[in-house]
Amino acid sequence: MIDYPRGIPVLIFILVTGITVLSVFAIERGEKQRDAADVARKAQAMTSAIERRAYTSSAYLRAGAALLSTQDDVTPELFRRFVSELRLDANYRGAEGIGWAPVVEAEELAEFEARLGMSRVEEQSVSPSIEEQPRDTLTPILYLQPDTVRNRRALGYDMYSEPVRRAAMDLAAANDRPTASGPIVLVQEGGGDAAGFLIYMPVFEGLSSSRELKGFIYSPFNAAQFLRSASDLVSYEAIGSRLLDGEATSQTSMAQTEAWVDGRSTVTREVNLANRRMVLEVQSAREDGLSSMSMITLLFGLAVASLLMLVSRLLTQQSLEDRRAISWFEEQNSIRNSLTRELNHRVKNTLANVLSIVSLTRRRSENLDEFAEGLDGRIRALSATHDLLTQSEWGTTPIRSVIEVELAPYARDADHRLELDGPHTELAPNDALSLGLAIHELATNAAKFGSLSVSGGSVAVRWSQVNDTLAKVEWIESGGPPVSRPQRRGFGTDLIEKIVAHELRHPVELEFRPEGVRCTLLVPVREPSEFELRRKGPGGRGH
Known part of the structure; x- marks a missing residue:
């Protein structure tokens, strides 16, 4: 040479x-x-x-x-x-x-x-x-x-x-x-x-x-x-x-x-x-021209014959790898920023709910024990629904799962009968939290004064989809002691008719019938694109 x-x-x-x-x-x-x-x-x-x-x-x-x-x-x-x-x-x-x-x-x-x-x-x-x-x-x-x-x-x-x-x-x-x-x-x-x-x-x-x-x-x-x-x-x-x-x-x-x-x-x-x-x-299904194997062989042979281009090819490849690494880091940084913003937003929503619960519980409680007991139950209700949302990675959550979590303490009691019936319907995270809080309040009231307070009482929770964007949830008590409208509004009533109705953006119908309490809630059914974190390709921005 x-x-x-x-x-x-x-x-x-x-x-x-x-x-x-x-x-x-x-x-x-x-x-x-x-x-x-x-x-x-x-x-x-x-x-x-x-x-x-x-x-x-x-x-x-x-x-x-x-x-x-x-x-x-x-x-x-x-x-x-x-x-x-x-x-x-x-x-x-x-x-x-x-x-x-x-x-x-x-x-x-x-x-x-x-x-x-x-x-x-x-x-x-x-x-x-x-x-x-x-x-x-x-x-x-x-x-x-x-x-x-x-x-x-x-x-x-x-x-x-x-x-x-x-x-x-x-x-x-x-x-x-x-x-x-x-x-x-x-x-x-x-x-x-x-x-x-x-x-x-x-x-x-x-x-x-x-x-x-x-x-x-x-x-x-x-x-x-x-x-x-x-x-x-x-x-x-x-x-x-x-x-x-x-x-x-x-x-x-x-x-x-x-x-x-x-x-x-x-x-x-x-x-x-x-x-x-x-x-x-x-x-024959074979088209005119060289087959794919022949093309690969020809291209590979020409590549081998062009050995002088090897060094420049390696340098170019290294440059491309460096650029891909930089793009990947930029993408990860953008995703991390988006997750931080999303986390801040959801924490603020949760804290706002907690502050509202604390404020109303304090106003409706006559002593410290009553305040602590009411606050503890409601915070636990929020926590149980949070666990569901965490398991679904803060995606959609079925209505049935939210109701089952809140009624779990009463499901194993042989003296009571629970009936859950409705189609598979997924809820957005914030709507699931509000529904869980409402079911908790209704169950607590039923356990104290309603159908879950006596043997043989029953609660039926039925839900249906009114249309593509709205679901109806009905709480029906029966078999309990006679019900009369309370003389003064309790915290549960205020929470359901004010906080929950505000969060769900629809009025709540709460009826104190003699045969049992009935409550009808309208819950929004939203597309995942309205609340889920969306991502673009490498170098894109998350929302």
């Missing part, structure tokens, strides 16, 4: 680049072989699925032909019961249903049209009419199940009047087996032009050698739905595939999936679809 300071680096670059190109070539060759095998496997699976669907349809039609050949008259009830008892499953998806088209002579047309119009609001007629297209023999559709608006469009249509259908019907009658038609547009399509096909099975009168053709039982198919159902059956709906009529002079495309892209390589398979040769084309 001392003698050739420029030649050796160039030689190394050329050598590594050559090895990289050979590796990419080998990878691409393997990818193409693997893709070809995968497409061939998918094509075979779809071919089997299509033939299986055609075989299933043919089996149903054979069963129908065997039944109808023994019947003197094919009534609507008989045909409807036959189709319903088939219990068509997912293997019959893609078909419009099963129909019956009897052979009718021209002189029998009036009688057929009268039968066709039975149970119909409007008169039904055969189309095309004999006047439009004179003919001696017709095969109009009499029944088509399921009886949908779409299928009713086909009733009365003479399939024997159309050349493609007629050719398939003649072939089916000659071979006495299910036979598919060439591409046609189903009458059910109305004014649409979606391609389809039909599978016919002849029905002969009796079982003797000189039997007479009675009609055709058949299934109409929308080609696109049939192909899509076959793709769903093998879970290959994302691949491009196309179904063509293989017996036409120039192969005609009957249907193709949405994933079909013109110009891609395909694998072709012949399909025997009810005695008619069809062609299935399945496309």
Whole structure:
């Protein structure tokens, strides 16, 4: 390298680049072989699925032909019961249903049209009419199940009047087996032009050698739905595939999936679809260009060949790491500041509640013991609700949890009955504190003077959601001593009707009924975004 300071680096670059190109070539060759095998496997699976669907349809039609050949008259009830008892499953998806088209002579047309119009609001007629297209023999559709608006469009249509259908019907009658038609547009399509096909099975009168053709039982198919159902059956709906009529002079495309892209390589398979040769084309899902593995190999080879850029790359990487570290520290500092502000706000709210409780308790207490006892109970109520909020990381808290915490001292008492009922509703932290304080005061009053002060008393707490932003909580006492309105307002009444109502921003209804105290509170239901700490990405600010 001392003698050739420029030649050796160039030689190394050329050598590594050559090895990289050979590796990419080998990878691409393997990818193409693997893709070809995968497409061939998918094509075979779809071919089997299509033939299986055609075989299933043919089996149903054979069963129908065997039944109808023994019947003197094919009534609507008989045909409807036959189709319903088939219990068509997912293997019959893609078909419009099963129909019956009897052979009718021209002189029998009036009688057929009268039968066709039975149970119909409007008169039904055969189309095309004999006047439009004179003919001696017709095969109009009499029944088509399921009886949908779409299928009713086909009733009365003479399939024997159309050349493609007629050719398939003649072939089916000659071979006495299910036979598919060439591409046609189903009458059910109305004014649409979606391609389809039909599978016919002849029905002969009796079982003797000189039997007479009675009609055709058949299934109409929308080609696109049939192909899509076959793709769903093998879970290959994302691949491009196309179904063509293989017996036409120039192969005609009957249907193709949405994933079909013109110009891609395909694998072709012949399909025997009810005695008619069809062609299935399945496309490769591989797009033109290098595969991801080849791109990675090429980029890696060029990176190795560019050794001279290594030092600058390491320095740049170190600089980026330093910048990320600085951004992370800035983000943590912003979050810490936001948490401090949030903590100050919540502590101030809690202290304000405590000061209000102390002030009202002092004014309503006649001695120090009464003051200490009342203050202790209310501070404990706040503490219990605080514990709930801490467990939820000061997020939302269910109403049921708040009520259960405050009524826990009475829940294990066999002399009393507590009933809690209501949907799962989450409350914001401050609203949960106010509700907990109100429930504590109501429970304390009930334990001293109300239904929880005697054996057999009960308390029912029911809540419901009035709308998306408001919940109603009802406290109902029963089974206690008779209640009369107190002569003077106690602290509990003031706390509930003033402090709690103020904090919840809704009036509180407190009723002293003879059968027991009733209290109705309206509690806001807020979205978490209204009170939770929100954060942005690195370097952002918390709120």
